[in-house]
Amino acid sequence: MREVQKIKEELDRRARAAAGKKAAFGEDIDLAGFTGKPSSEAYPSGLSALSAEHAKLALSAGVDVSEKGRSGTFLQMDHNVIHARSNAEGLEVMSTTDALAKYDWLWDYYWKAVAVDADKYTAHAQLNPFHGYFIRALPGQKASFPLQACLFLKSNDLIQSVHNVIVAEEGSDLSIITGCATESFGGSGMHIGISEFFVKKNARVTFTMIHNWRENVVVRPRTGTVVEENGVFLSNYICLQPVRNIQMYPRATLAGKNSLARYNSILYAHPGSQLDVGSRVDLAARGSRAEIIARALSHDGRIIARGYLRGETAPIKAHLECRGLILGERGNIYAIPELEGCTEGVDMSHEAAVGKIAKEEIEYLMSRGMSSQEAQAAIVRGFLDISIMGLPEVLKRQIDRAIASCEKEAM
Amino acid sequence: MKEMLLEIKDLHVQIAGREVVSGINLSLRQGDRMVLLGQNGSGKTSLIMAIMGFPSYEVTEGDILFKGKSILGLAIDQRAKLGLGILFQRPPTVRGIKLRQMIEMTSGKKNFDLEKEAGRLAMTEFLGRDLNLGFSGGEMKRSELLQVIAQDPQVVLFDEPESGVDLENIALMGTIIDEFLKKKDRAALIITHTGYILDYVKADLGCVLADKRLHCVQEPRKIIGDIRKYGYDKCVKCRK
Numbered sequence: 258m259r260e261v262q263k264i265k266e267e268l269d270r271r272a273r274a275a276a277g278k279k280a281a282f283g284e285d286i287d288l289a290g291f292t293g294k295p296s297s298e299a300y301p302s303g304l305s306a307l308s309a310e311h312a313k314l315a316l317s318a319g320v321d322v323s324e325k326g327r328s329g330t331f332l333q334m335d336h337n338v339i340h341a342r343s344n345a346e347g348l349e350v351m352s353t354t355d356a357l358a359k360y361d362w363l364w365d366y367y368w369k370a371v372a373v374d375a376d377k378y379t380a381h382a383q384l385n386p387f388h389g390y391f392i393r394a395l396p397g398q399k400a401s402f403p404l405q406a407c408l409f410l411k412s413n414d415l416i417q418s419v420h421n422v423i424v425a426e427e428g429s430d431l432s433i434i435t436g437c438a439t440e441s442f443g444g445s446g447m448h449i450g451i452s453e454f455f456v457k458k459n460a461r462v463t464f465t466m467i468h469n470w471r472e473n474v475v476v477r478p479r480t481g482t483v484v485e486e487n488g489v490f491l492s493n494y495i496c497l498q499p500v501r502n503i504q505m506y507p508r509a510t511l512a513g514k515n516s517l518a519r520y521n522s523i524l525y526a527h528p529g530s531q532l533d534v535g536s537r538v539d540l541a542a543r544g545s546r547a548e549i550i551a552r553a554l555s556h557d558g559r560i561i562a563r564g565y566l567r568g569e570t571a572p573i574k575a576h577l578e579c580r581g582l583i584l585g586e587r588g589n590i591y592a593i594p595e596l597e598g599c600t601e602g603v604d605m606s607h608e609a610a611v612g613k614i615a616k617e618e619i620e621y622l623m624s625r626g627m628s629s630q631e632a633q634a635a636i637v638r639g640f641l642d643i644s645i646m647g648l649p650e651v652l653k654r655q656i657d658r659a660i661a662s663c664e665k666e667a668m
Numbered sequence: 669m670k671e672m673l674l675e676i677k678d679l680h681v682q683i684a685g686r687e688v689v690s691g692i693n694l695s696l697r698q699g700d701r702m703v704l705l706g707q708n709g710s711g712k713t714s715l716i717m718a719i720m721g722f723p724s725y726e727v728t729e730g731d732i733l734f735k736g737k738s739i740l741g742l743a744i745d746q747r748a749k750l751g752l753g754i755l756f757q758r759p760p761t762v763r764g765i766k767l768r769q770m771i772e773m774t775s776g777k778k779n780f781d782l783e784k785e786a787g788r789l790a791m792t793e794f795l796g797r798d799l800n801l802g803f804s805g806g807e808m809k810r811s812e813l814l815q816v817i818a819q820d821p822q823v824v825l826f827d828e829p830e831s832g833v834d835l836e837n838i839a840l841m842g843t844i845i846d847e848f849l850k851k852k853d854r855a856a857l858i859i860t861h862t863g864y865i866l867d868y869v870k871a872d873l874g875c876v877l878a879d880k881r882l883h884c885v886q887e888p889r890k891i892i893g894d895i896r897k898y899g900y901d902k903c904v905k906c907r908k
Binding site: 359476484580591617618620622623624625626627628629631632635639640641642 | 720722723743744745748749752754756759760763764765769770774776784798815846858
């Protein structure tokens with residue numbers, strides 16, 4: 258027990274030293290500006306006690322409170338864990354606070370895929386810990402349905418900081434849908450989310466994150482993943498709703514041979530939204546493969562789409578693709594694809610393109626009888642195609658609906 | 669007499685201020701199939717793009733009538749809805765829109781049997797692919813034909829339906845085109861360089877586009893034979 262105390266003290270020490278450290282990317286946020294306190298109203302006592310409006314907001318971020326087609330749910334509102342339960346054998350869902358109390362070994366994972374002193378946001382999460390989820394698939398467990406997790410920001414001017422730890426033990430198959438949503442409030446809000454993934458030998462994790470923030474919310478996720486031999490990590494990120502400012506640059510390390518990481522991102526920047534979103538994969542083991550695919554659509558918003566692939570050994574294979582579409586005169590997309598090969602025999606490539614909808618494509622569709630508006634909407638819908646993400650049908654339909662409403666707005 | 673579908677009257681077309689078609693007249697009644705021949709760059713594609721209403725092909729004089737009414741003021745999609753269809757020579761790639769979706773969005777027939785028609789054109793496995801992305805020349809043309817059949821137009825403008833297509837697939841496409849035109853007594857304007865498609869698509873009328881004008885209207889195989897023998901220049905001079 259003394260050992261754990263020492264670890265905590267050391268983490269706190271490092272966090273305090275980094276409390277003022279600016280992040281490498283993104284607007285520097287003054288955390289002292291968020292002076293809000295959790296709502297004085299009582300929080301729901303469980304999933305079934307959620308108001309219809311909250312349930313609808315959660316659903317729009319892919320989290321279904323009826324739990325239909327889900328093998329478990331974690332729901333946190335501000336600093337309060339509302340629900341944490343697995344409905345499937347071999348899957349554990351609980352708050353990270355409970356998990357750290359239950360499992361001493363979890364300290365071997367805590368802050369191991371993300372550095373506690375990476376910047377002021379990681380430091381804040383360590384010094385102001387408010388739960389987050391712990392999800393673990395036991396060895397060989399394969400759930401038929403995805404788990405869902407919802408992080409809900411309810412109170413005005415509050416910083417919600419959570420720390421999630423996900424462990425897929427050897428040979429397991431874990432699918433998680435995380436939805437982030439915000440209640441409509443007058444002031445601002447901030448979400449800091451630390452997520453650490455550990456994909457063990459022969460395990461597979463599919464992680465889909467849907468951000469449904471609002472135009473007054475600032476978001477700083479900090480995510481790290483370690484993938485062992487033959488492990489697979491598939492990450493989907495979807496952000497279609499307005500947000501004030503997001504900066505995130507999740508990083509996966511392919512540490513085991515023949516491991517795989519794939520990041521798909523669909524970004525939509527509304528007027529005034531600033532999205533600085535990237536993905537990084539370090540290919541550190543022979544036979545590892547990575548793919549980063551981003552679709553960025555700016556409707557008078559600003560997007561920085563980053564991608565970084567680092568081939569440390571050979572053979573490895575990695576590809577990065579970023580396509581940007583600008584609608585509106587004030588839209589701005591800055592694509593920054595980076596490749597770093599550190600040895601002979603790496604096979605790495607990238608392609609990036611930023612433009613507007615091609616006139617000839619619109620006219621082509623029109624020649625088959627579609628109006629100009631219908632043609633543009635179809636092209637935008639096609640651009641934001643989520644079929645490559647392999648999502649459950651229900652979730653796919655929800656996202657399709659969100660895309661359809663974006664299309665209308667963009668047109 | 670069969671119904672008049674398309675009339676082109678003294679048509680002048682410009683691209684970026686340069687005249688590419690100058691005073692063309694032609695008409696297509698129900699069941700007419702006219703073959704349009706001409707050297708590369710002679711304005712054949714420009715003519716059909718202007719008929720379809722592509723804004724880059726500006727009509728500066730003359731008129732285009734569909735069933736007796738001018739369509740000059742109509743946008744591309746309005747012309748398509750009236751019953752004009754086009755098979756492109758080089759259609760653009762449209763990422764994110766699958767061939768199946770395109771057909772579902774634009775099919776003019778309620779009872780169109782997509783699986784069956786795609787099967788006939790050996791396009792079943794392409795239905796789930798992005799439109800024209802990585803398609804070979806032949807695949808592109810079969811995809812175009814499938815879309816046109818689904819759209820169900822009364823007048824079809826074919827821009828080199830056999831270019832880039834192997835002989836076996838020319839036979840397949842030609843047979844299906846002929847059958848499609850026969851049904852509903854459709855009219856067609858067919859641009860061809862080689863005339864191979866005419867082994868399968870019966871056409872009675874042919875003409876040559878040269879010097880921005882149409883020359884000579886007669887049996888297309890005869891014209892093709894003369895062009896092969898004497899070349900375009902001599903052929904045009906002779907027919908003048």
